[in-house]
Amino acid sequence: MSKMQKKQDIIDHAFELFYDQGFNTGVDAIMADTGISKRTLYKYFPSKEVLIAELVEHYRVNVIPLLRAEVERLSPDPKGRLIALFDVRQAKFAEGCFRGCFAVSAKLEYACRNPQIEAASEAMMADMTGLMREFCVLTGHSDPDTLTAQAMVLFNGAVVAAQASRSAAPFDTAKGILRALLSFPRPRGERVAEQSEAG
Amino acid sequence: MSKMQKKQDIIDHAFELFYDQGFNTGVDAIMADTGISKRTLYKYFPSKEVLIAELVEHYRVNVIPLLRAEVERLSPDPKGRLIALFDVRQAKFAEGCFRGCFAVSAKLEYACRNPQIEAASEAMMADMTGLMREFCVLTGHSDPDTLTAQAMVLFNGAVVAAQASRSAAPFDTAKGILRALLSFPRPRGERVAEQSEAG
DNA sequence: GGTTATGTAAACAGATCAGTTTACTTTTTT
DNA sequence: AAAAAAGTAAACTGATCTGTTTACATAACC
Numbered sequence: 142m143s144k145m146q147k148k149q150d151i152i153d154h155a156f157e158l159f160y161d162q163g164f165n166t167g168v169d170a171i172m173a174d175t176g177i178s179k180r181t182l183y184k185y186f187p188s189k190e191v192l193i194a195e196l197v198e199h200y201r202v203n204v205i206p207l208l209r210a211e212v213e214r215l216s217p218d219p220k221g222r223l224i225a226l227f228d229v230r231q232a233k234f235a236e237g238c239f240r241g242c243f244a245v246s247a248k249l250e251y252a253c254r255n256p257q258i259e260a261a262s263e264a265m266m267a268d269m270t271g272l273m274r275e276f277c278v279l280t281g282h283s284d285p286d287t288l289t290a291q292a293m294v295l296f297n298g299a300v301v302a303a304q305a306s307r308s309a310a311p312f313d314t315a316k317g318i319l320r321a322l323l324s325f326p327r328p329r330g331e332r333v334a335e336q337s338e339a340g
Numbered sequence: 341m342s343k344m345q346k347k348q349d350i351i352d353h354a355f356e357l358f359y360d361q362g363f364n365t366g367v368d369a370i371m372a373d374t375g376i377s378k379r380t381l382y383k384y385f386p387s388k389e390v391l392i393a394e395l396v397e398h399y400r401v402n403v404i405p406l407l408r409a410e411v412e413r414l415s416p417d418p419k420g421r422l423i424a425l426f427d428v429r430q431a432k433f434a435e436g437c438f439r440g441c442f443a444v445s446a447k448l449e450y451a452c453r454n455p456q457i458e459a460a461s462e463a464m465m466a467d468m469t470g471l472m473r474e475f476c477v478l479t480g481h482s483d484p485d486t487l488t489a490q491a492m493v494l495f496n497g498a499v500v501a502a503q504a505s506r507s508a509a510p511f512d513t514a515k516g517i518l519r520a521l522l523s524f525p526r527p528r529g530e531r532v533a534e535q536s537e538a539g
Numbered sequence: 540g541g542t543t544a545t546g547t548a549a550a551c552a553g554a555t556c557a558g559t560t561t562a563c564t565t566t567t568t569t
Numbered sequence: 570a571a572a573a574a575a576g577t578a579a580a581c582t583g584a585t586c587t588g589t590t591t592a593c594a595t596a597a598c599c
Binding site: 163165239241245248249250252262266287290291293294295296297298299300301302304305306307310311314315317318321322325 | 489509
């Protein structure tokens with residue numbers, strides 16, 4: 142097993158452990174789960190918090206492209222893809238996996254305590270907002286930035302409500318609202334002409 | 341200071357500490373902050389987790405009536421009161437106090453680990469949903485249960501987005517969506533008659 | 540005034556945790 | 570095959586944490 146593969150192995154196991162059991166999980170659990178000694182763990186990562194920061198970064202780099210690919214596979218049109226973003230996330234909860242956003246959890250846990258983890262979490266959240274905005278723009282909505290902000294509130298609300306209630310139902314509610322928002326203010330160039338003031 | 345007052349004193353200090361710094365704050369901090377010895381703390385509460393469960397219960401018993409009173413003071417009509425629920429919560433964030441819901445945090449922290457804390461958190465969340473539903477019903481909306489579910493997703497989404505981004509802006513987004521939801525499907529008896537199928 | 544409850548302060552037990560170091564073994568490279 | 574790198578296992582440091590106990594002080598109560 143190469144150096145990169147071993148580091149990846151640690152990242153994979155540590156990610157699952159922290160995601161499932163929270164950030165207060167001990168490094169001993171990571172060692173046991175990965176099947177390595179403490180010395181090796183600390184050879185690859187100088188500290189537990191640096192490891193967590195790299196986990197968030199790894200989450201961002203991998204999940205965003207994966208999410209985009211899956212959404213684009215599920216639906217051909219922008220509105221459908223926007224809804225599909227919720228569908229993909231909802232599917233995890235429906236499987237009985239009631240985990241929130243790894244980056245949001247990290248941000249809340251290390252807020253005002255670890256700038257590196259905070260920065261990685263903010264980067265992940267920015268990328269997620271960027272992905273959401275891409276699809277919002279493509280819908281031809283007259284105010285894509287407002288729509289993006291709305292979709293993000295709905296997405297976060299669905300995730301946290303699903304997590305707390307251990308039910309996927311809030312996603313159906315969120316998708317219902319999103320569909321209403323997509324149909325109520327007319328898309329640009331359909332009837333009303335207000336391109337001039339749309340950023 | 342009477343027994344009840346002393347217990348209340350511990351609850352007040354412990355609540356602020358856990359709310360500000362998370363549930364992993366040590367009992368030593370509570371002792372120092374309240375100005376009591378460890379023996380006294382453990383005379384009033386058999387364990388830290390029982391204390392936390394009582395904090396959530398205390399939060400429920402006090403915050404819900406307080407919230408109702410404040411909202412009813414802020415607006416005379418149901419729709420205004422529904423919006424005011426968001427306003428009251430938003431005001432805290434605008435003051436620079438970026439704390440989520442104490443009960444939701446407790447639920448996420450002790451999920452599948454402490455049934456007592458989980459139960460107290462669920463009771464709080466049920467009461468909050470009940471309060472939200474009261475105002476939703478009074479708006480005369482044709483489907484108050486759906487409206488309640490929608491308002492809860494929006495509320496949770498605004499809180500967590502505000503908490504993560506350290507900005508009160510998500511509340512404006514949430515309120516905008518809520519206003520749209522309140523005006524789009526006609527309130528019962530205004531033009532459309534669909535009371536028969538509204539649960 | 541004497542008894543009892545209630546408090547403080549501090550030591551202590553027992554566990555856990557992050558991180559280091561030592562001694563030894565395995566693998567890789569040259 | 571020799572040397573160097575990378576690994577394991579485990580002891581250890583030093584800190585932190587929940588919860589208990591001991592010794593002593595104070596306040597209330599009869």
